[in-house]
Amino acid sequence: MVKQERAARTRQALIQAAAEVFAEEGFVTAALSTISRRAGVSNGALHFHFANKGMLADAVEAEAAKAVHRITETARAWQGDSLQAVVDATHELMGSLAHDIVVRGGFELAGDCTRRGETSLRTQWRHWVEDSLRRAERSGALAEGVSWADSARVIVAATTGFEVLGGDDSSWLSRQSVTRFWDVLLPRLAHGGDLHRLVSAGSRPAAGLSSSASSPERPAG
Numbered sequence: 091m092v093k094q095e096r097a098a099r100t101r102q103a104l105i106q107a108a109a110e111v112f113a114e115e116g117f118v119t120a121a122l123s124t125i126s127r128r129a130g131v132s133n134g135a136l137h138f139h140f141a142n143k144g145m146l147a148d149a150v151e152a153e154a155a156k157a158v159h160r161i162t163e164t165a166r167a168w169q170g171d172s173l174q175a176v177v178d179a180t181h182e183l184m185g186s187l188a189h190d191i192v193v194r195g196g197f198e199l200a201g202d203c204t205r206r207g208e209t210s211l212r213t214q215w216r217h218w219v220e221d222s223l224r225r226a227e228r229s230g231a232l233a234e235g236v237s238w239a240d241s242a243r244v245i246v247a248a249t250t251g252f253e254v255l256g257g258d259d260s261s262w263l264s265r266q267s268v269t270r271f272w273d274v275l276l277p278r279l280a281h282g283g284d285l286h287r288l289v290s291a292g293s294r295p296a297a298g299l300s301s302s303a304s305s306p307e308r309p310a311g
Contacts, residue, residue: 101139101149103129109150109195113257117147117202147199154196154211157186162218171225173232173280174293179222180249181268181292183215187256188263197253216246233281241279248275265291 107129111120122143126136140146161182169175186193200211223238223245232241248271256263272290280288 097139100129100131100135103131104136104139104146105149105153106192108146109154109192111195112147112150113191113195113198116204117143117199118204122146144205147205150192151196151199151211154193155214157190157193157196158183158211158214161186162215166222169293171222171229171231172288173226173276173284174288176219176222176226176245177272177276177288177290178292178294179218180245180272181265183249184252184256184263184268185265187253188260194257198257201254212250215249216242219245219249231281231284233279236279244275 104125108120108125111125111128115124120143122136123133125146126133129136136146140149162179165175165179165182169178183193187197188194196211199205220238220242223232223242226232226241227238232238252262252267252271261267269291272288276288276290277285
């Protein structure tokens with residue numbers, strides 16, 4: 091049992107270190123020796139857990155995918171099929187990109203054109219947003235004349251932009267930036283009768299968000 095626990099800790103340390111190096115240097119230039127040194131283990135220990143860099147990158151993306159799944163499923167469990175679930179998930183995702191290096195590293199790998207891992211985080215996020223907007227349209231939550239498909243494209247494009255720009259400037263991932271986005275979008279997107287109930291700053295505090303970027307919660311518009 092002690093050996094298994096030690097092996098699990100080593101594997102997790104390698105995933106964490108790999109995410110950091112992939113986020114900083116990209117997949118191609120990242121060296122396994124740098125990752126093992128960052129994790130505080132030998133090259134032999136790294137190769138015991140991961141035969142090559144591609145397998146290590148797949149593990150980072152898989153861990154990040156689990157985190158994204160938790161974010162989206164929690165938002166839906168909390169808010170159902172409402173637009174608020176999408177707002178809340180967006181805030182949580184951007185907070186994780188800012189503060190969880192495995193999520194950050196996973197998305198960096200997803201955007202790396204030199205590899206195609208088993209998990210595409212951007213595709214995973216896009217599919218969830220599309221499904222959520224379909225549900226919102228069926229429940230009458232969208233404004234008249236607004237389609238779920240157009241809404242999803244705008245949200246996915248904007249959040250992908252926040253993710254990419256946030257790699258160089260973390261202010262793009264701040265609660266304030268995401269709130270301003272929803273301030274602009276929700277009055278156009280939401281059914282008028284529901285607008286006053288939607289909170290563009292997120293419906294509950296999110297631990298992953300930057301405290302310096304927090305602002306009082308208020309309804310959109």
